Every structure is written in C-alpha cells, then in structure tokens.
Amino acid sequence: MRVCVYNDQLLGALAADGTIVDLTDLVPEHTSVGERMNALITGWDSLRTPAAARVAAGGGTPEAEATLRAPQPRPRNVFAAPVNYHKHQQEMGGDAGVYAGRQILTAEVRKGFLKAVTSIVGPDGAIELPWPDRRFDHEAEVGIIIGKTASRVLAEDALDYVYGYTPLLDITLRGEEDRSYRKSMDTFTPIGPYIVTADEVPEPENLDFWLTVNGEPRQKSNTSYLIYGIAKLIEVYSEVMTLQPGDIIATGTPEGVGQILPGDTVVLTIPEIGELTMPVVSRP
Template sequence: MRVCVYDDDRVGALASDSTIVDLTDLVPGHTPADERMNALIANWDAVKPTAAERVAAGGGVPEADAVLRAPQPRPRNLFAAPVNYHKHQQEMGGDAGVYVGRQILTAEVRKGFLKAATSIVGPDGAIELPWEDRRFDHEAEIGVIIGKKASRVSTDDALDYVFGYTPLLDITLRGEEDRSFRKSFDTFTPIGPYIVTADEVDDPEKLDFWLTVNGEERQKSNTSYLIYGIAKLIEVYSEVMTLQPGDIIATGTPEGVGQIVPGDTVVLTIPEVGELTMPVVARA
C-alpha cells in the first residue's frame, strides 16, 4: 500500500483507480494534524483491513488533483547513517576528495547522527538554500519508516519492525560545522511522495535507485552496497535508544554527490518505492 499526507494534512492511500482515499477517520479525532501519520502507523495492524478495503474500492480524490505533502511530517526521531557506502567514502576524502587529505570514517565507526525533524519537506515544497557563498550538495538515500517500538532488536528480526520505505534526500552544507547542524536546515530532508508499506518491497537490501539533476544522472547504486544494511542500522540504533513508530532512518548515500544551486531540479527514483521531484530555490 502507498500511504500519504495530502491536502489539509489528511492521511490517505493511493487506490487502485489512481485516486487518494481518505484514512483520516482511522486515527483518533484529537490527534494533531502533524501527528496523524504517527498515529496511523502505531495502529496499523488494527486499521490495515479497513484501509485495504478503501484502496480496493477507490472513489477518492484524483491523484492529479491532490496536493501531496511529506508523507511523514513529524517523526519523533530522524536518524541518519554517515558515510555508508565505500565509494562515497573515497570521494569525500583522500587527495582529490571534497575534504582533501582527510581520513573519512564510515558508519562502522561513526554509527549515526540525528537530523532535526523540522528539516522535513514534501514534494509540495522546495529545497531552500540559505546562503550564496557556501556549497550545498544532494545526497540520494532510502528512507526507512519504523512501524513499532524497537529496543535492542537483532539483525535477523529488524525488518519485522519496518512500516515502509520512502525516497529521501539528505541535503548537506559542506564545511567544518557538525553534521547535525549542516544537515538540519529547514527543507534539507525532502521525502515522499508516498510511504510504500514493507509488504510491497520484495527485498529492501537490494533496491536500485538513482538521482538526476536537471536530467543529468549523478548518482546510481543499490542498497546491496551499503556498509551497514537496513537491518544492521536498526540493530545498531535500537541498541542505544528505543525506536518509535514513525521514526525515520536515512540509510546513507552512494558516490556521485554534487553541488546544487537555485534553479536546479533534483529527481530521486527508486523503482519499487517511488519518484521524488524537488526544485531548488534560494531562501527568500
């Protein structure tokens, strides 16, 4: 199933007739608008049969007429894996890397960092670059949405705790500031347009994906090249803290990261999950 947030922050799903059917009544009425997806995910086992019936029946808002927003606007935690592909490690450091002469440590050492949840933006928005005199890069990633509380889970069991997957861009300011600062600007975590539930993804550890800027391919890889795979990331993070329904893990980016500037259009394609298109603008 492909679930989303649309129009006036309603939660819905893409139906078989290419309409968006409303699922908002399946979450408690007192739920704040930006918490509705968290509530839907937390209660998914109970509401899934009703949601499936509505998806089969269709008759909702035509997809072309709906305003699709970030499908998970307010996770409690937004985790990110640093340098989780070996070829990305190579392009960041060494004699010709972005950080010339540096030894770049991978996720095996750095493990992870937190981004501000307020950096999330959906396909209804844009990537807003705040400064003209600094370099900002695109990073293509898979977003993993946690489905239930996970504490000290093993790699073997980890994928049982996944609700779904979404295209995710990790926009990055290059420089000497801490990672969390450089990656937490408003609009620096575009996601969407849908979360595809885990039961519709055959093998998340073998997902093809690619990124283009203005039609030019810059990144192309497969999650099988991850240093820490999706299950391993869940094991590592859940050993430290209890993951909550709706939490997002950004799995890391492969080689090919490059600068973006106002006027660019960035497109991330994950065939089994979806396509995210984001314009780049200067912050007003």
C-alpha cells in the same frame, strides 16, 4: 500500500483506480494534524484491513488533483547513517575529495547522527539554500519508517519492525560545522511522495535507485552496497536508543554527490518505492 499526507494534511492512500482515498477518520478524532501519520502507523495492525478495503474501492480524489505533502511530517526522531558506502568514503577523502587528505570514517565507526525533524519537507515544497557563498550537495538515500517500538533488536528480526520506505534526500552544507548542523536546516530532508508499506518491498536490501539534477545523471547505486544494511542499521541504533513508531532512518548515500544551485531540479527515483522531484531555490 502507498500511504500519504495530502491536501489539508489528510491521511490518504493511493487506490487501485488511481485516486487518493481518505484514511483520516481511521485515527482518533482529536489527533493533532502533525501526529496523524504516527497514529496510523501505531495502529496499523488493526487499521490495515479497513485501509485496504478503501484502496480496493477507490473513488477518492484523482492523484493529479491532490497536493501531496511530506508523508511523515512529524517523526519523533530522524536518524541518519554517515558515510555508509565505501565509494562515497573514497570520493569525500580522495585526492580531489571535498575533505581531501583527511581520514573519512564510515558508519562502522561514526554509527549515526540526528537530523532536526523540522528539516523535513514534502514534494509540495522546495529545497531552500540559505547562503549564496556556500556549497550545498544532494545525497540520495532510502528512508526507513519504523513501524513499532524497537529496543535491542537483532538484525535477523529487524525488518519486522519496519512500517515502510520512502525516497529521501539528505541535503548537506559542506564545511567545518558539526554534521547535524550542516544537515538539519529547514527543507534539508525532502521525503515522499508516498510511504510504501514493507509488505510491498520484499527485498529492501536490494533496491536500485538513481538521482538526476536537471536530467543529468549524478548518483546510481543499490542498497546491497551499504556498509551497514537496513537491518544492521536498525540493530545498531536500537541497541542504545529506543526507536518509536514513525521514526525515520536515512540509509546514507552512495558516490556521485554533487553541488546543487538555485534553479536546479533534483529527481530521486527508487522504482519499487517512487520518484521524488524537488526544485532548488534561494531561501527567501
């Protein structure tokens, strides 16, 4: 199922007839707007069947007439894997790398970092660059949405704790500031347009994906090349932190990262999950 947040922060799902059906009333009436997706994910075991019935029936808002927003606007946490592809490690620290001459440590050592939840933006927004004299890069990633409380989960069981997947961009300021600061600015975590539930992604550890800027190919890879795969990331993070329903894990990016500028259009395509298109602008 492809679930989303649309129009006036309604919960929805893409129906068989190409419309978006409203699921908002499936969560408790007084759930705050920002918590609706968390409530849907938390109650999914009992809500899946009525949601599927609406998807089958259709008759909702035509997709082309809906405003699709960030499909998970308010997770408790956004975890991210630093340098989780070997070729990205090489391009960051090689002779011509951004941090040439330095030892670039992978996720095996650095493990992870946190991004601000307020950095999330959906396909209805834009990537806003705050300063004209600094370099900002695109990073194509897969977003993992946790489906149930996970603590000390083993890798062989980890995928059972996933609710779904979404395209995710980890926009990055290059420089000497701490990683969380450089990646947590407003609009620096675009996601969407849908979360595709895990039952429709049978091989998450073997997903092709690619990114273009203004139609120019920049990044192309597969999740099978991750240093820490999706299941391993859940194991590593849940060993020391309790993952909660709705939390997001960003997998890390492959080689091919590059600078983005105001006026650019960034498109991340993951065939099994969807296509995220984001314009780049100067921050007002």
